[in-house]
Amino acid sequence: MQNIDAYTIKHTKIKSVDLMEQAANAFVSAFAQEYDNKNTGIVIFCGLGNNGGDGLAIARLLLAKNYTNISIFLTRFGSKQSDDNKENLKRLQEMNFQVEEINDVNEIEIIKPDLIIDAILGSGLNKPLTDQYAALAKLINDLAVKIIAVDVPTGFKTEGEILVDYNGVKADLVICFQRPKINFFFPESSIAIKRFKVVDIGLDEAYINTQPTDYKLITSEDITKLIKPRVHFTHKGTYGHALLIAGNTNTMGAALLSANACLRAGAGLTTVCLPQSGLTALNITMPEAMALPREHVDFKSLHKYNAIAIGPGLGFDDDNLIMLKKVIELQKPLVVDADAITTLSNNKNLLKNLSPQTILTPHVKEFDRLFGDHENWWQRVQTAQTKAKELGIVIILKNQYTFICMPTGEICINQTGNPAMASGGMGDVLTGILVSLLAQGHAAKEAAILGVYLHGKAGDELAKDSFCVSASQVVLQLPKTMKMSMD
Ligand SMILES: NC(=O)C1=CN([C@@H]2O[C@H](COP(=O)(O)OP(=O)(O)OC[C@H]3O[C@@H](n4cnc5c(N)ncnc54)[C@H](O)[C@@H]3O)[C@@H](O)[C@H]2O)[C@@H](O)CC1
Numbered sequence: 001m002q003n004i005d006a007y008t009i010k011h012t013k014i015k016s017v018d019l020m021e022q023a024a025n026a027f028v029s030a031f032a033q034e035y036d037n038k039n040t041g042i043v044i045f046c047g048l049g050n051n052g053g054d055g056l057a058i059a060r061l062l063l064a065k066n067y068t069n070i071s072i073f074l075t076r077f078g079s080k081q082s083d084d085n086k087e088n089l090k091r092l093q094e095m096n097f098q099v100e101e102i103n104d105v106n107e108i109e110i111i112k113p114d115l116i117i118d119a120i121l122g123s124g125l126n127k128p129l130t131d132q133y134a135a136l137a138k139l140i141n142d143l144a145v146k147i148i149a150v151d152v153p154t155g156f157k158t159e160g161e162i163l164v165d166y167n168g169v170k171a172d173l174v175i176c177f178q179r180p181k182i183n184f185f186f187p188e189s190s191i192a193i194k195r196f197k198v199v200d201i202g203l204d205e206a207y208i209n210t211q212p213t214d215y216k217l218i219t220s221e222d223i224t225k226l227i228k229p230r231v232h233f234t235h236k237g238t239y240g241h242a243l244l245i246a247g248n249t250n251t252m253g254a255a256l257l258s259a260n261a262c263l264r265a266g267a268g269l270t271t272v273c274l275p276q277s278g279l280t281a282l283n284i285t286m287p288e289a290m291a292l293p294r295e296h297v298d299f300k301s302l303h304k305y306n307a308i309a310i311g312p313g314l315g316f317d318d319d320n321l322i323m324l325k326k327v328i329e330l331q332k333p334l335v336v337d338a339d340a341i342t343t344l345s346n347n348k349n350l351l352k353n354l355s356p357q358t359i360l361t362p363h364v365k366e367f368d369r370l371f372g373d374h375e376n377w378w379q380r381v382q383t384a385q386t387k388a389k390e391l392g393i394v395i396i397l398k399n400q401y402t403f404i405c406m407p408t409g410e411i412c413i414n415q416t417g418n419p420a421m422a423s424g425g426m427g428d429v430l431t432g433i434l435v436s437l438l439a440q441g442h443a444a445k446e447a448a449i450l451g452v453y454l455h456g457k458a459g460d461e462l463a464k465d466s467f468c469v470s471a472s473q474v475v476l477q478l479p480k481t482m483k484m485s486m487d
């Protein structure tokens with residue numbers, strides 16, 4: 001971000017203090033949407049760097065918006081004060097507003113406010129908090145009031161492993177500038193962040209997009225470009241034939257959910273390879289789908305399918321390993337999920353044979369089973385990136401924010417989806433969507449981006465007025481979500 005600031009300042013001829021003003025303005029607009037009561041008791045803690053400078057500018061802008069109940073503390077714990085911080089302190093003092101300057105946490109006397117704005121340290125953090133900073137973070141957290149952080153909670157590292165003994169500010173909301181920080185997407189961030197909002201501060205977007213980075217956020221514009229419209233004179237043959245190898249005696253539902261998702265994501269034809277015992281259920285619930293009883297599979301016949309998915313509710317019968325090996329040998333576009341991932345974990349030599357159009361869809365446990373235990377998500381995502389490159393496949397590491405690791409080393413982060421979706425069968429639905437998209441001719445990379453986004457988006461639409469969302473509901477919502485995402 002620092003080089004992007006520098007570029008924007010140089011090329012748009014904006015002064016850094018004006019960029020700070022834009023950032024403060026963007027913060028205040030977002031803040032006012034959440035807290036519109038002008039009598040809210042607000043305490044703002046500012047440091048001496050640019051994050052503190054933002055805090056001072058925010059204080060002035062809030063005062064101008066008639067927020068009257070504001071106290072400001074400037075923490076002089078270091079000696080270096082940034083120029084823009086000095087300038088904003090001056091501007092505030094020129095308004096005859098009293099800024100309380102403190103050299104030691106023990107000097108702070110505050111009456112419990114309604115909320116605290118944390119502008120002590122931002123992205124400039126270069127080591128864990130110690131001494132005065134740690135004591136101040138504790139004091140703030142112990143007040144047990146709402147905390148809104150400017151850009152980053154003080155003490156929160158924006159990139160790299162998040163420490164388990166985090167001692168920084170624990171924010172209810174982070175209003176962050178221009179782009180979320182990569183560490184916001186790891187579950188361990190929940191120790192410091194309940195929620196974040198990203199605001200545009202006017203940095204040069206075109207330039208940001210030219211910056212080399214491994215991470216890319218998936219946007220709705222990406223999806224609009226990727227969805228293929230249904231075209232006149234097309235027929236079922238146009239949209240591919242998907243084969244789903246799934247289901248077992250006690251987990252037939254996984255096969256049904258997956259197959260239904262495959263149909264509803266638009267595959268021309270869907271065949272389900274399931275045990276004989278599941279045929280009645282399939283025929284009754286999904287007359288559109290065809291069946292291939294698992295007891296009588298002629299492997300030569302599998303060539304005709306455009307894409308194959310294996311794993312949901314598959315179980316661990318002896319034949320499943322043979323099935324997995326045969327399917328890999330076909331070198332077709334392939335999704336390997338659930339029990340088939342566990343089977344791969346026990347037969348890691350198969351990994352190197354996966355076709356370049358393969359997508360693996362592990363959740364955290366399946367991922368660690370496959371690639372070894374990880375202490376944290378930072379490490380896990382690094383491994384996913386390395387393995388996707390090494391094996392030349394796409395790895396979808398599923399979570400609240402799903403990481404899609406490409407063979408090129410690129411990591412696409414998906415932000416759709418929500419905790420209302422945290423229930424069984426949700427991953428089976430994703431697999432059905434993915435194989436459907438592969439069968440329709442999308443490359444693995446595209447199918448992964450589209451599938452993960454649409455799956456989460458359907459869940460988001462349902463969660464607007466529902467406490468929880470079931471996998472079957474997501475399946476039903478899918479065609480609407482796809483239609484709406486086209487423009
Ligand atoms: N494009 C952007 O991202 C913009 C960023 N701005 C603000 O600038 C912030 C970054 O500002 P700075 O680079 O001045 O950094 P900070 O304000 O985060 O920190 C400044 C100082 O803290 C010291 N420090 C770091 N870690 C410490 C620790 N653990 N204990 C004690 N001292 C520590 C540093 O040596 C530095 O002197 C952002 O978070 C944001 O709030 C905005 O003003 C404008 C635009």
Ligand SMILES: Nc1ncnc2c1ncn2[C@@H]1O[C@H](COP(=O)(O)OP(=O)(O)O)[C@@H](O)[C@H]1O
Pocket residue numbers: 338362363398399400401402416417418419420421422423424425426427428429430455456
């Ligand atoms: N809190 C959440 N926010 C967003 N997505 C979620 C959340 N919980 C679950 N999901 C999504 O639901 C799916 C769950 O997959 P998985 O654990 O394999 O489910 P199952 O094995 O029950 O089918 C993943 O795609 C995941 O991203």
Ligand SMILES: [K+]
Pocket residue numbers: 051118119120121122149150151152153154
């Ligand atoms: K902060």
